Amino acid sequence: MPTIRSSGDIISSISSELADNNAGLISAYDVRHNMEDTVASISRIVASGDTETEYPFYNNVTVRHIPGDGNGLLYVESGIYFPNSSENPSLLQEDPYPGNDAIDHGQLAPGSLLDDDHPQYMNLNGTRSMDDNLGVGTTNWINSSGLENGASDDRGIQFVYQGDHDDLYIGTSGKLEFNLDNTYTDSFHGLAKAWLSFDASGNLPPDHNAPVIKSYYNVENLTKDDTGKFTITFNSGVFEDNKYVALGLSNATSTSGSQEDMDLNTVGIVLRTGNDGPDDVDNPRKLTFVVQNDGNQYIDAQNNDLVVYGYNPGSKSGVVPTVTNNA
DSSP: OOOOOOHHHHHHHHHHHSOOGGGOOOOHHHHHHHHHHHHHHHHHHHTTOOTTTTSOOOSOOOOOOBTTTTBOOOOOSSOEEETTOSSSSOEEEOSOOOOTTTOOGGGSOOSTTSOOSOSSOOOTTOOSOOSSOOOOOSSOOBOSSOOTTTTTTTSSEEEEEOSSSEEEEEOTTOOEEETTTTEEESOSTTSOSEEEEEEOSSOSSSOTTSOEEEEEESEEEEEEEETTEEEEEEOTTSOSSSOOEEEEEEOOSSOOSSTTOOOOEEEEOOOEEOOOOTTOTTSOOEEEEEEEETTSOBOOOSOEEEEEEOOOTTOOOOSOOOOOOOO
8 A cells, every 4th residue: 555655755765765776676566666655645745835945836836727627726715825915914815806897895994904095985976975074175176177286276166274264265267157047257356345224313222313233244333423424444354455446325314204205415435544454453444424415414314325345455356457548
């Protein structure tokens, strides 16, 4: 019966029993049993697993498939171990790689073994809504191309963190357009920066002598200086300077019960003072609002309206208009 032996024992036996045959001492048995032992021991030697030092593979190992008979399969029941993996510990793969087209994104494990490249995951077709807030940073732009390396900077929209709030920026080449009526704007200079509507007739409680504010925007204070004379103070940071456009209206009477309750009048907006700068915070921007009827009398009227247009601090207004003098 053949004996399963180590490779070293087989080599020693061959060396001793199959020596040079000068003396004619090699028998058929010596040849036969060494060959039988070698065949019987091959599987054990190869399956020992010591292919790194004792029985190394000197060439790539190929498990070749023979078409038609189903042979040539490699069964790795215990897994494949990758000792040179950059992961720590080295990876043991027990499941087959499904291929790029078959990996389910939901099966990717969270934690330290995977990069956190996209904490917010959105379907490519946009059918699933966000589960939480999405931060895009303070230097990135959201636009149609999304090109990197600054190729699409200053296009689209950008969110900039300002300490206690975020400002929304629109790129210089963009505009805000409404599908509802096909209107658009590329600037908010055409919108009023401040307005005020007040009643100075003294007909309203609680103080029948003080003006009563009916509506307002970006106005800090309304002061009655005398009959028909008022000072209006704006909120800080509303205007770049005192060159704003101010429009005033009044009905110049103490009543407004009918469409005839008005008198010919002039609303004067003359003085524009204040600086509102960082070195002059106690000197806010303000204007005077006076109402005078056709008889040159100052009137505490019931309806008084003010609308103001102007530049925000640091804003721009495009190309300066040309001026032509044909006088």
